[in-house]
Amino acid sequence: MKTDITIYLLEDNSDDIYLFKQIVNADDSCRYITVDFASVTSLQKSLEYIIPDLLVIDLNISESLGLQTLKDVKEISQDLPIIVLTGSDETLGLQAIKLGAQDYLLKDEVSTHSLKRAISYARERSVLYAALEELAIKDKLTDLYNRAAFDHRLENFEADYVRYQRSYAAILFDINGFKLINDNYGHGVGDIILQQVAHRLKMFNRASDFICRFGGDEFLLIAPSVTCAESLTEIIENKRAIIDDKYALKSPDNELITVDVSIAIGGAIRGLDAKSPYDLVQAADKNMYADKGNKSISKCW
Template sequence: MTQSTLRIFHIEDDDGDARQVKRDCTKEFDTEHFTLTRVDTIDAALIALKESYYDVILLDLNLGDGRGLENLQTIKELSPDSPIVVLSGHDDTKTALDAIRGGAQEYIIKSTNNSRHLGLAILSSIERKAYERHLYQLANRDELTGLNNRRAFNNYLRPWLIRAARWQRTETIMFMDVNGFKQVNDTLGHDVGDLLLQHIATTLRAGLRASDMLARFAGDEFVVHLDAQSHESVEISARIAEKISALFEKPVLIAGHKIKTSVSIGIAFYPEHGEDTASLIKSADKAMYQAKKDNIPYVFYKNTDEV
């Protein structure tokens, strides 16, 4: 982001305070270096944030249609990637700390604010949020494939299972292993193996919907949470497993080598095959090994007492 593209979103129901913020921004950034969009209600903010992205959000905690820190939580949930600077009339340490713990990058007391203070707060909040995103990427992304890693998948799945328990829903997990990958590593080298894994990750992503969560679990293992309604989980998981298998029917050229590979897929359902993340993935993993053993594309997990 550069100054010429700085997009500021201001949520403020006091016209005087809004005019002051505009004057301060103009003084710090000059009119050609920023755009300022202002709304005066949380409802209007929610509509605007669904339609556009802003580099920073300036938020008054006390609005006519919202209440205190609830406003912050509402905005953060809708626009998690935008840094938030709270502008408050309350000179209260506890509120300020609660706001920071709640996800705000800065807390400014209106009575002590000036243009320099606001300008620095805006720029520092943007930089801090960017660093936050960088740290998140390091902790939750697989460096080789760019996919989510095991930590990210487990953190993602946990709240899905909590909601599924509450609403008595079925959740679907697919566990996949690359067939013949060790042979590629042993005969062609790890560099080719890495390129193959990148190709496989791209191919798997192409076989899924945008709402499905794909992660590299470990080595040549991948795991997926399918976004499917309970009554269609079996049908959709089978259809997607077949689609993924079809994508691997033809050999691919990797670093000058024609390589034919495929994936074995195991499918498990919450809560029937596991009531927590670890047990559900373990069931899908067992089904995957059965698919590999039977030399078929995919297998649905079966409890031993079901056979």
């Protein structure tokens, strides 16, 4: 049974489109579904509904020339593998790879064999890069995203706010009395508590939310589409109900212990409580410490 591979082709030359389709259709090992687009705008609209297996883009189209075309496509490509088509300039192709393309092909040298190789290589390389990137942005202890991932994701939420006025909230969590847990039972128990809290935050989450380990015993949640204090309070109290609990686990001496865990939570809404992403996190942090001041220290027994 043939494998179906969907390709989105960014090309505004009808002759080149015809030749490309002839070349891919000559490969009997796969069934290629090629959809062509004459502009980045039309490509973007289609990507909002159907995601292909890869993109093949001509760097020189009427609305954009050279590496700028690749930069424009990268902004909308959702990390899809990209093969660029260029004239006889191999230097431009190599520069495209440095900017994030998986491979390049010279138009005059495209054949069924070279295209098949490029497609296979681009898809494999994309999977490898995604795996390496995932390792770089994940916290090893909790398997949540790390601070670097947060910085990148915050930029995306802020871009949506600036462009579409889509409000979002930042919510900070801090485990009360976490130092006491480490002092009484050791860092091994503290690590288990962090893992269990992270697991609950990850499991009881909206698909659109972003949760990360912010540092130490602090976690941070970015919640989109939060526009008022009532909605923010509802999310905060829901998280508090999920996390505040008695956690049963084994100590390093293999003894069953119970740790009473509670968290301090503070949140803020972009546009309502803060005028910048930095101010947003600062406001959430301030509200979290105000909440911490109203809590008793966690007990261990």
